[in-house]
Amino acid sequence: MADILKRTTLMVRDAEKAAQWYSHVFGMTRWMDTPFTLSGTQLAAGKKGDKTRLIILKCEDDLIGMIGLLEWLDPKQDAPEELPRQIAFGAPIFVIASDDAAAAVERARALGSHIHCEPHEWEVTGADGKKKNMIGCSFWDLDGYFFEVNQLVKVHD
Template sequence: MADIIKRTTMMVRDGDRAKNWYEQVFGMTAWMDTPFTLSGTQLAAGKKGDKTRLIILKCEDDLIGMIGLLEWLDPKMDAPAELPTEIQFGAPVFVVASEDAKGALERARALGSRIHCEPREWTVTGADGKQKDMIGCSFWDLDGYFYEVNQVVRIHD
């Protein structure tokens, strides 16, 4: 069996606020929410004894595509004063397949997200060679992670 990437974990300023954003914008649900103490070995952040909280959210699958929200409780971790306005080298771009891209953008806007691209129509040729009409938009979450949200409107035969 080949390895799979099952989750991406991101450091967040406020676990409850971030959890609410993902639940409201993408309809994710909590899979796990637990405090834990860092061992100081495996994670390349913080130090041994730091108290953290890990919230894991899922969409439709219980194994892949989950999001982890890691909050430092004690000591609080310093966060950048300003959130990014462009994607930097080494930063992820999360791509979401949505049934309602416009709605996701409006929910993100209502919760205070910075919008990069309003919904727009575009066409792409998929890996199967078929053209797909899409609606796409993009925005940042409340901690500065970038999301491209795409909705398939029509697949051409």
């Protein structure tokens, strides 16, 4: 079997609040929710003995495209006071395919997300060479992770 990217885990201030955001904005469902103690070996964060909580959320697939939400319970980790309003080098850009980009941005706004770009129409040439009309928008989640949300409107032959 070839390697696959199955999950991205994000460090969050409050795993429960973050999980509610992802459920409400993107319709993700809880796949796993567990406390665990760090071994001090594999993860390049925290130290041996730190108590954490990991919530894993999924969309439609049980293997790929999941989001992990990792909260330090004891000791609490310092989180930045100011959340980013610009994507920094090394920061992920999450791209979401949506059936309704405008509704996704409104759900994010209602929960306090900073909106970078309101829904707008745009066109792209896909990997197959066909032009696609899209509606796109972008915003940050409550912990400063950036999301580009795109809705396919039409594929040109």
